[in-house]
Amino acid sequence: MTEDERSGIEPRSFLTCTTAVARLLGIEEVSTKPNDRRARHLAHAVRKPLLERESLPEELFVPLMAAAVYDPDPSFCRWFVEPAVYAFGRRRVMAALVDYLRIGTDAERAGAVRAWYCAHVPLRADRSPAYGPGGVRDPALDRSQDIKTAWLEASMQVFAEATDPRMSRRVLLGLPTARAAYPPFLHELLKSTLASAHVHPDPHIRRWAAAANHESV
Numbered sequence: 001m002t003e004d005e006r007s008g009i010e011p012r013s014f015l016t017c018t019t020a021v022a023r024l025l026g027i028e029e030v031s032t033k034p035n036d037r038r039a040r041h042l043a044h045a046v047r048k049p050l051l052e053r054e055s056l057p058e059e060l061f062v063p064l065m066a067a068a069v070y071d072p073d074p075s076f077c078r079w080f081v082e083p084a085v086y087a088f089g090r091r092r093v094m095a096a097l098v099d100y101l102r103i104g105t106d107a108e109r110a111g112a113v114r115a116w117y118c119a120h121v122p123l124r125a126d127r128s129p130a131y132g133p134g135g136v137r138d139p140a141l142d143r144s145q146d147i148k149t150a151w152l153e154a155s156m157q158v159f160a161e162a163t164d165p166r167m168s169r170r171v172l173l174g175l176p177t178a179r180a181a182y183p184p185f186l187h188e189l190l191k192s193t194l195a196s197a198h199v200h201p202d203p204h205i206r207r208w209a210a211a212a213n214h215e216s217v
Helices: 001-022 034-051 058-070 077-086 090-102 106-117 147-161 164-174 186-198 203-216
Strands: none
Touching: 001 034, 001 058, 001 164, 034 077, 058 077, 058 090, 058 106, 077 106, 090 106, 090 147, 106 164, 106 186, 147 164, 147 186, 164 203
């Protein structure tokens, strides 16, 4: 698939994803807006119902995550990520994003990076009835340290394989520069990543490597 074909697919895919979410919520599309605005209109229509429900059906998880990943605007993908975190748990949401990063297209990987930031949304009992009766929530739903480690590993692997400088920048610049943030089994991969980053043509990536070196001193 060419870059032009991929970029042409993304807006239609976002519309398809938001349409699927709306249908599962019983929301009919009535918008007559052009295609490039219909998806955002639907996203706005589902935002409130997603957060107001005490539970979300299992069949909504995959299209909800797809909508989060295909939403091209990092300011709005939280509309899909946040209710997914409340209803299905931070652990499951983050694991799905790691899968997109590992095996997705470049467009999906970029979307996963945008959504990953939103997946760290703080949880409040008064924010969603899906939090749990009486403000009680099973902590296992949100245990995610091992998933965060998997994200670090997948990000460095994608950086090593990426041929598009934009993808290299996306996956690397959000990673911590402190060596202590990486478990010992990732230190060799981190070392290799730093070596490549130091000589990378992108100045932002070289600055990331310089910061990492400074913090490791």
